[in-house]
Amino acid sequence: MTDLISADMALLILAAAVATYLTRIGGYVLITRMKTIPPRMEQALNAVPAAVLTTLVAPAFFNGGWDVKIAMLAALVVGIRYPGLLLLGAGWAAAMICRHLLGF
């Protein structure tokens, strides 16, 4: 093929990697500089996982077509009662049915 790796692209990728690493260690640096964690801040930190993951889910649901909406609803129904991989399977199967059998 062409050149294996270009200097410009390598620099750009490494800059993106540094930016990413800063976000990954940033919260640790911030939190260890504070002596104690106020209870409200702690409650806020406890909410972080659900809050962030929701932002990856909600727009996908609302911007997606009916196939995506049905797939996510199917996954939700299954996921309330059964563990992770079954939920993934239910969502995938629902999307396949919508696209190949129902023509969404």
Added chain:
Amino acid sequence: MNRSEFKQGVKGGLIIALSSAPFAVLFGAVASDNGLSVMEAGLMSATVYAGASQLVGIELFGHHVAPWLIVLSVFAVNFRHILYSAALTRYITHFTPVQKLLTFFVLTDPQFAEAVKRGESGQGVSFRWYIGFGAAIYFPWLFFSVIGAFFGRMMGDPRSLAIDVLLPVYFLGLVIGFRSKPGFYPVVVASALGSVLGYHFVGSPWHVSIGAAVGVVVAAFLPLSTDSVPANAAAEMES
């Protein structure tokens, strides 16, 4: 310190690796489509190691956007990790400095979710478990990215294989897993509204940070829950 902790971590990580493999292949395929060489795609997976932001970065490479803007967008998509590392800190106070540097390098969404779940359950987060889990995701991610870059143009339409729904469905499963936590419903509703409105009025990728910030602020102003664990209780449980 025992070997079974490491094995347990690897086992848990391989499940994630399996469900993220299609995204790694997708990333590799899109990367080669946008003019990256196989080595460049591999370098990105090895050093950035953050799926959604890698895809955003690749998308912008293809549009000849200014380099600083690409780096800023990657930063924005990954901004949530600041919150992750802040929330994770209480469970890893017993790690050595070098272990911590490695810990944060592999801090992905599932890694965070599983580590917090383990910490909250009182099992404790050991470095062996954590790094086993991380390695079991990292190396397959790199491997499948390179595979995807090699065979990018041969892969069928990801839509007709329903590969595109796997990611949101997977994240949905993680959200459901937190439903018994205090304040879950107000936080999820606030984050959902914040991210959907952010998506429409500000645009991607900022909706992630906006929605998360709204949810976290709502959590901070909810009545204090009585059963919240003190900051260092989890650390004290460690042997």
